[in-house]
Each structure stands twice: as structure tokens, then as C-alpha cells.
Amino acid sequence: MPRIGIELNNVCNLDCTHCFRSIYRGGAENNHDLFLPLEVLDKILIEAKPLGYHHVAITGGEPPMHPRFGECLDLIAGHGFTYHFLTNARNFNKTLKAIMPPNRRARLGGISFSLDGATEATHDKIRGKGSYREVVTAIAMCQAVGIETSIITTINRVNRHEIDQFALLGAHLRVKRHIFGHQNPTEHNMGEDLIIPLSEWRAVERDVARVMTEFRHEISMAVGFYTDYYLPRCAPLSLDDLNIDYRGRLTLCCQLSNYRDAEGDGEDVVGDLKKIGLSEALGNLMGLVRTVHRERLVMAADPEEREKLHYPCLVCVERFQKTGEEPMLVQLTRA
Numbered sequence: 001m002p003r004i005g006i007e008l009n010n011v012c013n014l015d016c017t018h019c020f021r022s023i024y025r026g027g028a029e030n031n032h033d034l035f036l037p038l039e040v041l042d043k044i045l046i047e048a049k050p051l052g053y054h055h056v057a058i059t060g061g062e063p064p065m066h067p068r069f070g071e072c073l074d075l076i077a078g079h080g081f082t083y084h085f086l087t088n089a090r091n092f093n094k095t096l097k098a099i100m101p102p103n104r105r106a107r108l109g110g111i112s113f114s115l116d117g118a119t120e121a122t123h124d125k126i127r128g129k130g131s132y133r134e135v136v137t138a139i140a141m142c143q144a145v146g147i148e149t150s151i152i153t154t155i156n157r158v159n160r161h162e163i164d165q166f167a168l169l170g171a172h173l174r175v176k177r178h179i180f181g182h183q184n185p186t187e188h189n190m191g192e193d194l195i196i197p198l199s200e201w202r203a204v205e206r207d208v209a210r211v212m213t214e215f216r217h218e219i220s221m222a223v224g225f226y227t228d229y230y231l232p233r234c235a236p237l238s239l240d241d242l243n244i245d246y247r248g249r250l251t252l253c254c255q256l257s258n259y260r261d262a263e264g265d266g267e268d269v270v271g272d273l274k275k276i277g278l279s280e281a282l283g284n285l286m287g288l289v290r291t292v293h294r295e296r297l298v299m300a301a302d303p304e305e306r307e308k309l310h311y312p313c314l315v316c317v318e319r320f321q322k323t324g325e326e327p328m329l330v331q332l333t334r335a
């Protein structure tokens with residue numbers, strides 16, 4: 001299903017060690033430019049609908065921290081979109097209250113929770129004290145009121161040995177789906193020694209594959225895992241997932257957006273929707289997608305570069321110069 005991904009804000013109440021966003025972690029009161037304005041959201045929804053987008057995937061920052069979170073949901077529902085959002089579960093009582101009015105509840109497809117440890121010690125090591133209990137409690141609260149839940153887990157050195165336990169926990173919490181993803185490198189998470197060496201990524205994927213068929217809930221790997229295909233078929237490059245940042249700009253992909261180490265805007269920012277229409281911005285995006293595919297064709301023809309294409313998202317991180325850290329892909333070309 002084609003989706004518009006919207007980063008509703010750029011503030012957060014956690015400071016996760018692995019996080020790839022350049023997030024503002026202070027008070028939000030005097031920082032209105034950290035929140036997507038409602039009139040921009042309204043414009044985007046009006047322009048996106050006739051292009052066949054009917055679902056909004058809300059991310060951030062921590063989405064419920066938008067001071068007008070409820071009104072954003074009213075707009076999304078009012079334009080006939082369904083939606084889901086991703087959260088760290090902090091202050092979930094307040095979030096639950098915000099989604100309960102019938103118009104907002106009716107269009108809610110589900111809530112995705114980030115869970116980065118199958119045990120309290122592991123999760124809290126990455127996300128901060130008290131976070132694990134908040135996530136587990138929030139998922140149980142959703143079960144009680146009939147809201148569909150998913151778990152998103154980013155795999156790193158600290159939680160890598162817990163894949164079986166994660167799957168058991170997901171079953172126990174009766175989530176609908178559990179998506180595992182590799183962790184993209186930043187100077188910070190590499191400095192904290194969280195990144196698993198690339199040579200071990202396939203073993204991680206095999207561990208996830210082993211649990212995929214053993215449980216009633218859906219277990220899968222997010223895009224970014226090993227692929228034999230040189231041309232990526234990911235949702236952003238197929239225009240199935242659009243990403244709009246908290247400043248109202250169309251960008252190539254939520255995985256590259258507002259990246260922690262990046263200096264200024266990258267080439268992945270293709271159009272300011274406060275100034276131009278979505279169609280025009282999509283035209284720019286199509287140009288970029290074409291360029292990306294052409295570049296990968298060139299890489300595929302080069303025996304020294306070709307191996308990198310097995311990890312499409314790392315190629316993007318390198319291509320769009322998102323981190324100053326020596327690219328992990330160097331590990332591959334050295335092997």
C-alpha cells in the first residue's frame with residue numbers, strides 16, 4: 001500500500017545511543033520550527049490523495065510530542081486517510097487519550113513500538129532507564145482496548161544475542177508483527193561500539209529467518225538486509241513510500257533524513273512543500289531516483305564496487321554522505 005511518511009516533529013524525550021536522527025532534545029516551548037505546521041500537513045494531504053496515497057505513516061522525533069498531535073490526527077482522518085505511528089511509548093497514557101476520540105480512533109491502523117532489547121537491561125541500556133517497562137505496558141494497554149500493535153527492533157551488538165527472546169516476547173505480547181532491521185552507522189553509535197561488523201550481518205539475518213516461521217505473529221526483516229539484486233526495489237525508490245520531513249520538505253527516505261552527522265541538507269531533500277506543489281517535488285524525486293539507479297548500474301559493472309550493492313541502504317548512507325565515519329562498506333571491499 002503506498003504511504004506518505006511524515007516526520008511530525010524533530011524533538012524527543014529520549015536520547016537513544018543508536019539513533020540516527022539529529023534530534024533536538026531540549027524543551028519544545030520556544031522551538032516552533034521543530035514541528036510540522038498544521039497548514040503544511042493539510043496542503044500535503046490535499047495534494048497526495050489524488051495521487052493514490054491513502055495512508056500516513058507518522059514518525060519523528062517522538063510524534064506524540066507535537067503540541068497539536070491530536071489536531072494532526074483530526075486532519076489526517078478528516079481527509080479520509082488511515083494512519084499509524086511509531087513511538088517510544090513515553091507518556092503513553094497521554095498518547096492513548098489523544099487517539100481515543102472516535103474520528104481519530106476509526107482511522108488508526110495500529111501503533112508501532114520501538115523495542116531494542118528483549119530484556120529490560122538491554123533495552124534500557126540503549127534507550128534509557130524505565131523505557132522497557134513503558135513499552136511493554138503500552139503494548140498491553142493497546143491490547144486491552146483492541147489496538148493492533150507492531151514492534152520495530154534495530155539490531156546491534158548489545159541485543160544481537162536476543163533474537164529468539166525477542167520473538168518469544170512478541171508472541172507473549174500478542175503483537176501483530178515484529179520487524180527487525182540492521183542499524184545504520186553514525187559517528188556516535190560506532191563510537192559506542194554498537195555496530196555489528198558487516199561480516200556478521202548475514203548471520204544475524206539467518207537468526208531472524210529461523211524464527212520467522214515459528215510464531216503466529218508476522219516476523220520480517222526491514223529493507224537494508226543482504227540482497228542479490230543490484231537495483232534496489234525498496235519502497236522509497238519505487239515511490240511507494242514518500243518521506244516528508246518536519247520542515248515540510250519531500251526527501252528520498254526516512255532512513256537518510258535529518259541524519260545525525262550530516263552537515264546541512266543533502267541531495268536527498270528534493271522539494272520544499274511550503275513553496276512548491278507535491279507533483280513538482282515528486283518530479284524532482286523521480287529525477288533523483290533515476291540518477292540513483294543509473295549510478296548503481298555503473299557500480300554493478302565495476303568488480304571493485306559491485307559487492308557493496310548487496311547492502312542497498314549502506315550504499316545510500318555513503319552516496320548521500322550522511323556520516324563522516326569511514327563507511328562500513330569499506331569492510332566489504334577490503335574483504
Ligand SMILES: C[S@@+](CC[C@H](N)C(=O)[O-])C[C@H]1O[C@@H](n2cnc3c(N)ncnc32)[C@H](O)[C@@H]1O
Pocket residue numbers: 012018019020021059060061062063086087088113114152153154181182183184185186189
Ligand atoms: C527515529 S525513530 C522515530 C520514532 C520514535 N521516536 C521511536 O523511536 O520509535 C524511528 C525508528 O528508527 C530507528 N532507528 C534509530 N536509529 C537508527 C539507526 N541508526 N539505524 C536504524 N534504525 C534506527 C528507531 O529505533 C525507531 O524504531
Ligand code: SF4
Pocket residue numbers: 012013014015016019020021023060061062088
Ligand atoms: S530512536 Fe526515537 S526515541 Fe530514540 S532518540 Fe531517536 S527519535 Fe528519540
Ligand code: SF4
Pocket residue numbers: 223224232234235236237252253254255256312313314316317
Ligand atoms: S536508504 Fe536507500 S536503499 Fe535503503 S530504503 Fe532508503 S532509499 Fe532504499
